[in-house]
Amino acid sequence: ATDRPTPQHAPRAPPTPPCDPSPWSRRRADPSTGIRFGAQLVRRRGAMGTVVDAPAVVTEKEVVAENMLGDKKVTVVFVLGGPGSGKGTQCSNIVEHFGFTHLSAGDLLRAEIKSGSENGTMIENMIKEGKIVPSEVTIKLLQQAMIKNENDKFLIDGFPRNEENRAAFENVTKISPAFVLFFNCSEEEMERRLLGRNEVSFFTYVLMFGLCILIKTTLFLFPTICIILQGRVDDNIETIRKRFKVFVESSLPVIEYYDAKDKVKKIDAAKPIPEVFEDVKAIFAPYAKAT
Numbered sequence: 243a244t245d246r247p248t249p250q251h252a253p254r255a256p257p258t259p260p261c262d263p264s265p266w267s268r269r270r271a272d273p274s275t276g277i278r279f280g281a282q283l284v285r286r287r288g289a290m291g292t293v294v295d296a297p298a299v300v301t302e303k304e305v306v307a308e309n310m311l312g313d314k315k316v317t318v319v320f321v322l323g324g325p326g327s328g329k330g331t332q333c334s335n336i337v338e339h340f341g342f343t344h345l346s347a348g349d350l351l352r353a354e355i356k357s358g359s360e361n362g363t364m365i366e367n368m369i370k371e372g373k374i375v376p377s378e379v380t381i382k383l384l385q386q387a388m389i390k391n392e393n394d395k396f397l398i399d400g401f402p403r404n405e406e407n408r409a410a411f412e413n414v415t416k417i418s419p420a421f422v423l424f425f426n427c428s429e430e431e432m433e434r435r436l437l438g439r440n441e442v443s444f445f446t447y448v449l450m451f452g453l454c455i456l457i458k459t460t461l462f463l464f465p466t467i468c469i470i471l472q473g474r475v476d477d478n479i480e481t482i483r484k485r486f487k488v489f490v491e492s493s494l495p496v497i498e499y500y501d502a503k504d505k506v507k508k509i510d511a512a513k514p515i516p517e518v519f520e521d522v523k524a525i526f527a528p529y530a531k532a533t
């Protein structure tokens with residue numbers, strides 16, 4: 243949906259190809275770039291002074307997000323997409339090339355568990371169940387991280403995850419994002435990636451056990467290594483399915499909200515990592531670091 247009514251004579255976006263089964267991919271998309279979603283139509287003067295509808299070209303740096311965080315002005319980009327769509331992977335690339343600071347809401351929550359905070363057990367249980375942690379907890383962590391960091395450009399990865407997260411963040415911080423980077427990928431592909439993220443070969447366990455024997459600390463070190471090698475507690479098929487459901491029911495409405503404001507930049511995340519980054523680079527070009 244868009245908050246501007248589409249003129250009757252405007253060209254309609256073609257339907258999404260049937261090969262992409264993700265429910266959130268049944269949205270408008272530019273098949274040539276896979277980037278713009280809810281492309282804005284502007285009235286332009288055509289030949290002989292006629293008024294025509296043409297897609298708006300976003301060439302200038304968007305500065306919508308320059309709002310206040312205490313007395314600090316920041317630019318925020320929300321990075322959203324299903325679990326395993328590649329948000330973290332591409333955020334690392336963006337950090338390297340465009341000087342943003344990456345704040346993964348999930349990583350901040352996992353760090354909070356490890357810190358032994360009073361919310362730790364509650365957060366851990368929510369993550370194991372694929373549920374969304376209460377807004378005030380996540381927002382406090384994000385806000386603290388932004389205040390602590392000297393940078394003024396932030397990628398907020400994996401947040402907001404529902405409408406309540408979104409409204410609370412905007413109310414508390416008075417920040418609205420410059421844009422939302424949306425990684426679109428089928429559930430089938432995301433499931434494959436998430437299961438792969440947790441995969442550790444038998445050989446690795448044998449190697450680690452051998453190393454522990456060598457340094458004579460098997461008793462204490464090996465169980466710890468096993469816990470680390472296990473990967474994320476939520477990358478198992480049961481929790482993955484729950485996370486997909488939460489994404490469709492709770493997180494997609496956030497993307498739709500920003501799409502109605504023409505702030506969503508959609509990426510075809512099913513492509514190989516370097517190809518996805520080519521599309522990401524085109525979007526971040528206005529933020530290129532001065533050399």
Ligand SMILES: Nc1ncnc2c1ncn2[C@@H]1O[C@H](COP(=O)(O)OP(=O)(O)O)[C@@H](O)[C@H]1O
Binds near residue numbers: 324328331439512513
């Ligand atoms: N475009 C891609 N093609 C194939 N594998 C990918 C791609 N992007 C990420 N991955 C892999 O998929 C897994 C999940 O990626 P990650 O960036 O952690 O996703 P998210 O942060 O969205 O959960 C990781 O193992 C990562 O290496």
Ligand SMILES: O=c1ccn([C@@H]2O[C@H](COP(=O)(O)OP(=O)(O)O)[C@@H](O)[C@H]2O)c(=O)[nH]1
Binds near residue numbers: 347
């Ligand atoms: O703003 C957030 C971000 C994450 N989570 C929790 O942390 C889990 C993992 O999120 P993350 O973004 O790390 O991983 P993703 O599932 O996107 O790969 C989610 O399933 C939620 O339980 C949350 O509650 N709020």
